[in-house]
Amino acid sequence: NAGVTQTPKFRILKIGQSMTLQCTQDMNHNYMYWYRQDPGMGLKLIYYSVGAGITDKGEVPNGYNVSRSTTEDFPLRLELAAPSQTSVYFCASSYSNTGELFFGEGSRLTVL
Amino acid sequence: AQTVTQSQPEMSVQEAETVTLSCTYDTSESDYYLFWYKQPPSRQMILVIRQEAYKQQNATENRFSVNFQKAAKSFSLKISDSQLGDAAMYFCAYRSSQGGSEKLVFGKGMKLTVNP
Numbered sequence: 001n002a003g004v005t006q007t008p009k010f011r012i013l014k015i016g017q018s019m020t021l022q023c024t025q026d027m028n029h030n031y032m033y034w035y036r037q038d039p040g041m042g043l044k045l046i047y048y049s050v051g052a053g054i055t056d057k058g059e060v061p062n063g064y065n066v067s068r069s070t071t072e073d074f075p076l077r078l079e080l081a082a083p084s085q086t087s088v089y090f091c092a093s094s095y096s097n098t099g100e101l102f103f104g105e106g107s108r109l110t111v112l
Numbered sequence: 113a114q115t116v117t118q119s120q121p122e123m124s125v126q127e128a129e130t131v132t133l134s135c136t137y138d139t140s141e142s143d144y145y146l147f148w149y150k151q152p153p154s155r156q157m158i159l160v161i162r163q164e165a166y167k168q169q170n171a172t173e174n175r176f177s178v179n180f181q182k183a184a185k186s187f188s189l190k191i192s193d194s195q196l197g198d199a200a201m202y203f204c205a206y207r208s209s210q211g212g213s214e215k216l217v218f219g220k221g222m223k224l225t226v227n228p
Contacts, residue, residue, distance in 0.1 A: 042220040101216060103157040
């Protein structure tokens with residue numbers, strides 16, 4: 001019973017490098033989200049999607065891009081990594097807007 | 113914009129005792145959803161309990177219950193008979209029921225320690 005799967009779990013990047021955080025869910029959920037969690041700051045929404053082909057910005061979208069070509073996958077792209085993007089990233093999904101989100105295990109990203 | 117405030121960054125409780133985690137929120141809407149999420153040290157966040165604002169009855173899930181005070185915009189979580197496995201970060205969250213507002217707004221979280 002996979003649920004929401006994120007890869008990689010850990011990654012160290014150099015300033016200016018690019019990378020993609022992968023997220024896939026096997027629950028046929030329409031809604032998917034990317035959050036970042038900074039120490040003592042709770043979770044902040046980066047981008048979200050309400051279905052394949054539809055994405056929208058959240059609270060902190062700068063420096064990130066997303067795509068949603070399939071219902072299952074919602075990758076998060078960092079084009080030019082900056083130290084401010086050092087954080088733990090969580091992907092989540094939900095069936096509808098009832099609010100119960102299912103989270104992945106998180107990806108810890110360090111930019112040096 | 114809605115905001116969620118968890119004013120206590122940390123709390124501790126003795127095993128088998130009861131602890132209450134506080135949460136307040138700010139909104140101009142009358143219909144919405146409130147949640148408590150738990151994040152154990154393994155980091156995967158899981159839903160603890162959910163409350164619909166239109167329901168007057170407080171939600172309960174086994175040892176977890178809420179005290180929902182709509183007029184006061186307060187949503188506290190009570191954990192009864194605390195267990196070592198309850199040790200985690202707890203996040204309060206708000207979600208509008210209006211169409212196009214699929215986003216959850218989280219509080220900053222509170223670290224709960226359970227002492228044996």
